[in-house]
Structure formats: C-alpha cells, structure tokens
Amino acid sequence: MRTPVPDYLAHVLDDCDDHHIGQLADYIPELAQANPNQLALAISTVDGEIYSVGDDEVEFTIQSMSKPFTYAYVLQHLGIETVLNKVGVEPSGEAFNQISLDKENRPKNPMINSGAITTHSLIPTDGSQSSAEILRAFMSELAGRELHFDEQVYASEIKTAYRNLSIGYMLRTVGILETDPVHIVNGYIRQCSIRVTVKDLVRMGSVLANGGVDPKTGKRLLNREVVRQVLSVMMSCGMYDAAGDWLTTVGIPAKSGVAGGILGVLPGQVGIAVFSPKLDEHGNSVRGIDIMERLSRDMGLHLMEAAPSAQTIVQSHYLTGVDDSISVYVLRGVLKFTEAEMLLRILQNEPEGHSKIVIDLSKISLIQDVGKRMFLEGIDRLIDDGHTLLLVDPERRLDHSRTYKDRVLHVFENLDELLEQQH
Structure with a gap:
C-alpha cells in the first residue's frame, strides 16, 4: 500500500x-x-x-x-x-x-x-x-x-x-x-x-x-x-x-x-x-x-483547537491465525492527521497479498474528519493490494459501513470474538 x-x-x-x-x-x-x-x-x-x-x-x-x-x-x-x-x-x-x-x-x-x-x-x-x-x-x-x-x-x-x-x-x-x-x-x-x-x-x-x-x-x-x-x-x-x-x-x-x-x-x-x-x-x-x-x-491544525498528538497510534501489532495469516493492529488515542499519517506509513509496510488485516479501533477516543478520510483511503488501498480488512469499531465512529470506493466494511464489536471466528 x-x-x-x-x-x-x-x-x-x-x-x-x-x-x-x-x-x-x-x-x-x-x-x-x-x-x-x-x-x-x-x-x-x-x-x-x-x-x-x-x-x-x-x-x-x-x-x-x-x-x-x-x-x-x-x-x-x-x-x-x-x-x-x-x-x-x-x-x-x-x-x-x-x-x-x-x-x-x-x-x-x-x-x-x-x-x-x-x-x-x-x-x-x-x-x-x-x-x-x-x-x-x-x-x-x-x-x-x-x-x-x-x-x-x-x-x-x-x-x-x-x-x-x-x-x-x-x-x-x-x-x-x-x-x-x-x-x-x-x-x-x-x-x-x-x-x-x-x-x-x-x-x-x-x-x-x-x-x-x-x-x-x-x-x-x-x-x-x-x-x-x-x-x-x-x-x-x-x-x-x-x-x-x-x-x-x-x-x-x-x-x-x-x-x-x-x-x-x-x-x-x-x-x-x-x-x-x-x-x-x-x-x-x-x-x-x-x-x-x-x-x-x-x-484541524489551528493552535486553539489542536489536541496533543500521540507518539504512536499503534498500541500493539502481532500476527495470529494459521501460518500467521492474520495481521492485527490495536490502535489507541486520537486519530487526527498526525496519527493517521503515522498509521498509514506503518500499514504501507504490509506486503501485497491475500492476508487478513484486523484493525481494532475500540481504544480510539476521537476520530477527526481528516483522520477518518485518510483511514478509509488507506483501507481502500489495502484492499486494492489484495488484503481482506476486518475492523473492530463497537461505537461505529466511522459513521458508515462503506469505503470511498463503495466497499463494504466488515465491522465487529469485539476483537476476541472476531479472532475466534477466524480460527
């Protein structure tokens, strides 16, 4: 990506x-x-x-x-x-x-x-x-x-x-x-x-x-x-x-x-x-x-509205599933431009292929509009690379269930339940 x-x-x-x-x-x-x-x-x-x-x-x-x-x-x-x-x-x-x-x-x-x-x-x-x-x-x-x-x-x-x-x-x-x-x-x-x-x-x-x-x-x-x-x-x-x-x-x-x-x-x-x-x-x-x-x-860069940025948006990343075929990213903090850029830079290291990528948004406290747009664009590009994307977003903060290329988002309430279904 x-x-x-x-x-x-x-x-x-x-x-x-x-x-x-x-x-x-x-x-x-x-x-x-x-x-x-x-x-x-x-x-x-x-x-x-x-x-x-x-x-x-x-x-x-x-x-x-x-x-x-x-x-x-x-x-x-x-x-x-x-x-x-x-x-x-x-x-x-x-x-x-x-x-x-x-x-x-x-x-x-x-x-x-x-x-x-x-x-x-x-x-x-x-x-x-x-x-x-x-x-x-x-x-x-x-x-x-x-x-x-x-x-x-x-x-x-x-x-x-x-x-x-x-x-x-x-x-x-x-x-x-x-x-x-x-x-x-x-x-x-x-x-x-x-x-x-x-x-x-x-x-x-x-x-x-x-x-x-x-x-x-x-x-x-x-x-x-x-x-x-x-x-x-x-x-x-x-x-x-x-x-x-x-x-x-x-x-x-x-x-x-x-x-x-x-x-x-x-x-x-x-x-x-x-x-x-x-x-x-x-x-x-x-x-x-x-x-x-x-x-x-x-x-959202105006000094009077800018929230503090995290040093990293990814709390943890690990591989699981048969032959480590599922790549899991657990996010934490806020998703603004700075954090979205950091996340996309990390995700672009995912090699092209048909693996599954799980992104857990349950510990994200705020998603700014620019962060959401960049995140959804990144999902589209990962799908273009052949990946299957699975999201954990219990509060449905992405507002809709489709990407900008009209792809259906697979959204789950709980990370553990999602992973159990994939094994």
Missing part, C-alpha cells in the same frame, strides 16, 4: 493553483524576474518524515523566513534576557519595513526589519567567519544539507537597500546598534539571500516542531525555552500587519518571505512550507496563504 498523503497534498495544490492575483516583489530587481507560476508544498512530521509536491526542488531565497532562525541562534547563545534588552516581542501592527521603535527605543519585535537587523547584529563572532556565514552554517545543520547564498539576489538587494540602510542608521543613532550600520545591514541582506527549497524549510521547521531536537539525528540543536520563545513571536508577529487575521483563520505560528515562501510550525505535530512568488499587499504569498488556510481547516 502507498500512503495517500502525497495525493492529498497534490489535490490541495491543484485546488489552489488558479489563484493568480498578487504581484512579484518588484522592489528587488532580481525577485521581479521570478517565475510567477511556480508552486510547491511540503509537510514534515515530528519524527522527520517529509512529503512534498509541486516545484519542490526549486530553490528560492529564504528572505524573512530567516528571521526566526537568526532569533533562535542569538537566543541560544546569549540568553533570552540579553536579547530582550535589544529587541521587544510586541506586534507592531505595521508593515515589515516600517521605521519605528517602542518607548524604550527598541525595535518592537524580531520579525520586522528593524528587529531583524538588530538581531543580526547580536550574532557572536570571533573574526574568523562573518555573521552571515555563521547563520548559513547553522541553517544548513537544521536543513540537513549545505545551503548556499544566492549571489545575484544579494547583489540586487544591496543596490536597492536604501530603506534598510536608513533603519540601520536610525538604530545606530539611538544606540541599539553598536557598530557600523552599513556592515550590519549588508550581513542581514546576505542572511536573507540563502537558498532553500520547501523541503529544506520543513526539515528546519521539524526541529522547532520537535522542541529543538533534530528528528532525523536525535541531536538537540536548540533549547526548549528558545523554541517556545521563537514560536510565540512567530505566532504574534510573523505575518506582519496581517498577524491578527492569520491567527484567527490559520492559527499556526508562521513566517513569510518576499520571495514567496511561508513556513508554518505547529509544535508537536507538523512543519508546513509553501512557495508561490506572487504577494499580497502585506508581502505574503497569495496562493501560499490559500494553501495554509486549506490545510489548517482540513487537518
């Missing part, structure tokens, strides 16, 4: 592909040359599995999506209190490039340009590497591969960096920046020119979703306190002056970039990255927002 998750993601991409309003980031000449039709989507789970569709191999510049990771780096190395002395955490309610400070002459948060330039200035250096190179190496570790700078985009942004330079000089005037603002702004722009794919972004996001631990290597890269601080600021400030609308409609901590990317991270569950270059008036990807809203709605 092949898990249906990629098919679902492709379906979402197709549904959102006809929304062509918006404009390219034409104030950066190189970004104005982007292909407006490119579209990609990727999802990572907390155990490191990545699903991606569309133009998922296309590299684009990370831009402002670098801000949370720069913030995480300086928090990790300097401590939260030290960083708070320089950069606040309050939503600005203003555009990302607004020239403004709070009452203490600090940038209001690290997700707007003034805060991001300040955060970049805090990167500890010993002179052997530039601050941008330190960040490139850090983000490469998060992404699990070597990332590189886009020299053309960097050169293009430097030529038109008048507003960021004015922000830098303002920050130097009030004492927030302590060294040459031109050098710091150049480093910040170089930080934004790192090239990534949506798969890189969700691999980086999976570290945040997993509390600072790289799920692929098991290595702790960030402290839990740092991750909590970063995700909190992403939730309240990551989508600039559209943050309130984002919180109510999508409800996932996120950060956007003017190259057309959006990275969302739901702690303990998933990382999501989308890429589509056309932007709205806030500087956020138009189709990217559509996709994120759709996923949040379909998958």
